[in-house]
Amino acid sequence: MKVLVIEDDRSTADYVTGGLKEEGHDPDHAASGPIGLELACTRDYDAMVVDRMLPGIDGLSIVRALRSSGRDTPVIFLTSVSGLDDRVEGLEAGADDYLVKPFAFSELMARLNALARRSPMRKEETVLTVGALEMNLIARTVKRESREIDLQPREFRLLEYMMRNRGRVLTRTMLLERVWDFHFDPKTNVVETHVSRLRGKVDRPYVTEMIKTIRGAGYVLNVPS
Secondary structure (H helix, E strand, O other): OEEEEEOOOHHHHHHHHHHHHHOOOEEEEEOOHHHHHHHHHHOOOOEEEEOOOOOOOOHHHHHHHHHHOOOOOOEEEEEOOOOHHHHHHHHHOOOOEEEEOOOOHHHHHHHHHHHHHHOOOOOOOOEEEEOOEEEEOOOOEEEEOOEEEOOOHHHHHHHHHHHHOOOOOEOHHHHHHHHOOOOOOOOOOHHHHHHHHHHHHHOOOOOOOOEEEEOOOEEEEOOOO
């Protein structure tokens, strides 16, 4: 997941972003309300973790601004403000969950995973295009340079996730969670096998490769230059 963490306490921010990286996710960090709101409004995130008490703009105002602009990125408040009325106020402002400090990272991760399962892919597009590669989500067809590519259902889902995250390195853990819905390591080469098959269909008939292996990191779908 691509996660935005808006937290002004450095130790908490390092703890959360470090844990997310260890779990194979891709966090961004903002230490103030204005920077966090700017990132939230200009970039696409799968989820956000937001403190309520922030310099510049408080967390409630950030979430209200997001919802007013039509953005529905899932938000978890992570805060020491723990009263019942405070929790209700946070949820009514538009947050999807509320976790009180001190907290266990395992619980935060479980809550993020639950939010991700509710909205596993960014929505509303019917055709995805990366260079000469085109995917029609309604007809369930894929073409490259107008030539149709026959994909199995899991290959289609894998390519869809890669196209939605074009130019971004996707780790094995990310692919297991988002394409297979595995939240554990199955100790098999299922990812490697499917990527190899997908590459054979999408790349090998053509001069330019689009699916690249980043050694020690994962895979990336690039637009041919």
